[in-house]
Amino acid sequence: MSIATNIQTIRTSLPQEVKLLCVSKYHTIEEIQEAYNAGERCFAESRVKELQEKYAALPQDIEWHFIGHLQTNKIRPLLPMVSLIHGVDSLYLLEAIEKEAEKQDISQPINVLLEVKVAQENTKYGFTPEQLRQIKTVHTPHPKVCIAGIMGMASNTTNEKQIAQEFQTLYEVFEDLKQTIPTVKVLSMGMSNDYHIAIQHGSNLVRIGSAIFNNA
Numbered sequence: 591m592s593i594a595t596n597i598q599t600i601r602t603s604l605p606q607e608v609k610l611l612c613v614s615k616y617h618t619i620e621e622i623q624e625a626y627n628a629g630e631r632c633f634a635e636s637r638v639k640e641l642q643e644k645y646a647a648l649p650q651d652i653e654w655h656f657i658g659h660l661q662t663n664k665i666r667p668l669l670p671m672v673s674l675i676h677g678v679d680s681l682y683l684l685e686a687i688e689k690e691a692e693k694q695d696i697s698q699p700i701n702v703l704l705e706v707k708v709a710q711e712n713t714k715y716g717f718t719p720e721q722l723r724q725i726k727t728v729h730t731p732h733p734k735v736c737i738a739g740i741m742g743m744a745s746n747t748t749n750e751k752q753i754a755q756e757f758q759t760l761y762e763v764f765e766d767l768k769q770t771i772p773t774v775k776v777l778s779m780g781m782s783n784d785y786h787i788a789i790q791h792g793s794n795l796v797r798i799g800s801a802i803f804n805n806a
């Protein structure tokens with residue numbers, strides 16, 4: 591199936607209030623252009639260098655998101671290109687982004703999502719729900735960085751009940767954080783294999799790569 595057909599199929603299954611983020615990492619500029627021509631404007635990359643090349647080659651009205659594990663020495667080139675950084679997984683990284691945002695004198699605050707760890711695999715990055723609760727007390731809001739919400743990943747398993755439980759936990763963390771951080775609005779969860787379940791548990795931003803690009 592073509593990229594355009596894949597996108598159409600996915601779009602049909604998404605409720606109006608759920609935003610589609612096309613995960614274009616490892617895919618070519620031509621493939622991204624194809625998705626763009628099909629109407630998509632929101633893409634995500636996981637490496638700063640790869641994003642730089644694509645950012646320079648593709649239309650300027652693309653909204654780029656960063657979904658990778660961000661190293662502090664890559665924050666500087668990243669900031670001018672992105673509208674949302676998904677995986678902020680430590681207070682240290684959050685503060686490094688704040689420092690750099692201040693240096694660059696950007697006009698709009700940088701939007702970030704705090705990554706929350708709910709999956710069973712111990713390799714996943716992120717705050718535990720308990721650590722996140724503490725953030726609210728130890729972190730002072732910064733004028734140049736906006737905590738726009740949370741992102742998370744379910745375990746890589748075929749056990750749908752477990753996936754559903756993990757998404758439900760993320761949803762509860764999200765609702766809880768909203769009470770104390772008024773800028774929190776985005777719940778980023780759900781990928782190609784589990785986005786249907788994520789939506790049932792309140793996701794309003796799904797990150798879909800292979801279902802768009804790999805089946806093309």
Ligand SMILES: *Cc1c(COP(=O)(O)O)cnc(C)c1O
Pocket residue numbers: 613615636657658781782783797798799800801
């Ligand atoms: C690669 C990636 C995705 C997309 O995964 P697919 O299974 O290809 O849809 C989503 N989120 C993150 C954080 C990723 O790294």
